[in-house]
Amino acid sequence: MALRKPVLAGNWKMTKGPTETVGFFADFLNAWMPRDDRTVVFFPSDVSLAAALDATADRPDVLLGVQNVHWERSGAFTGETSVGMAADAGAKLVLVGHSERRHVFGETDGETAKKVRAVLDGGLIAVLCVGETIGERRAGDAEAVVRRQLAAVLPVVSAQEVERLVVAYEPVWAIGTGETASPADAGAMHRVCRDALAQAFGREAGDAVPVLYGGSVKPDNAAELLREPGVDGVLVGGASLDPAGFAAICGAAAG
Ligand code: PGA
Numbered sequence: 001m002a003l004r005k006p007v008l009a010g011n012w013k014m015t016k017g018p019t020e021t022v023g024f025f026a027d028f029l030n031a032w033m034p035r036d037d038r039t040v041v042f043f044p045s046d047v048s049l050a051a052a053l054d055a056t057a058d059r060p061d062v063l064l065g066v067q068n069v070h071w072e073r074s075g076a077f078t079g080e081t082s083v084g085m086a087a088d089a090g091a092k093l094v095l096v097g098h099s100e101r102r103h104v105f106g107e108t109d110g111e112t113a114k115k116v117r118a119v120l121d122g123g124l125i126a127v128l129c130v131g132e133t134i135g136e137r138r139a140g141d142a143e144a145v146v147r148r149q150l151a152a153v154l155p156v157v158s159a160q161e162v163e164r165l166v167v168a169y170e171p172v173w174a175i176g177t178g179e180t181a182s183p184a185d186a187g188a189m190h191r192v193c194r195d196a197l198a199q200a201f202g203r204e205a206g207d208a209v210p211v212l213y214g215g216s217v218k219p220d221n222a223a224e225l226l227r228e229p230g231v232d233g234v235l236v237g238g239a240s241l242d243p244a245g246f247a248a249i250c251g252a253a254a255g
Helices: 018-031 046-055 083-088 099-103 109-121 134-138 142-156 183-201 203-208 222-227 243-252
Strands: 007-011 039-043 062-066 093-096 125-130 165-169 211-214 233-236
Touching: 007 211, 007 243, 018 046, 018 243, 039 093, 046 062, 083 109, 093 109, 109 125, 109 142, 125 142, 134 142, 142 183, 165 183, 183 203, 183 211, 183 222, 222 233, 222 243, 233 243
Parallel strands: 007 039, 007 233, 039 062, 062 093, 093 125, 125 165, 165 211, 211 233
Antiparallel strands: none
């Protein structure tokens, strides 16, 4: 299943249990009417996925995913969720390698590759997050870091599977900080991602992969970021927690 661009995705991180999830969707689905010229996705907590699925049962235009998986199919991995379990619970997408997974939980490039492989084996869509820290940017290494993160993963994706790959460029220094990459900086890094995708899969297949921007996207800056050539959508943390605000972001993209 290829996603329709633009892709507007909300990453709820460790917020909203089932009760708040139901309340959120009651408001959001009132504020956001189905449109077939874009894809709207939420990544709730695993414990709220069933509530989200229930609340969106009449809205197949809203897709759901999980924020993390383990690469093994099952076993003694306390606290972890497998791709098969996530798929069974209704997830269509999986975030892989979010900067908090990498920097708070120490996830490596190698583990990120194993997770993407597992997501594709399980038939779901992998949203691979990449991005540099402020230190790496100041050192002039932003491009090299993102190329390295992509190079660790793209070789495990086959040409047949590339339509189930999404890349999210999220500079770590812009996540949850209120600082956003300028549209021009975001555009430059999106070209780096696009280039790596074209090298791995050829120009046409590489161009078809949605490349999202993430990092302090808000209702008042979404439109200009989404206008930047090569920005195929946004991955939104804090501002996706507010139903009206996220509906405004979903509407900010040109169709
Ligand atoms: P933020 O988070 O929008 O709160 O900066 C983005 C993300 O972590 O995906």
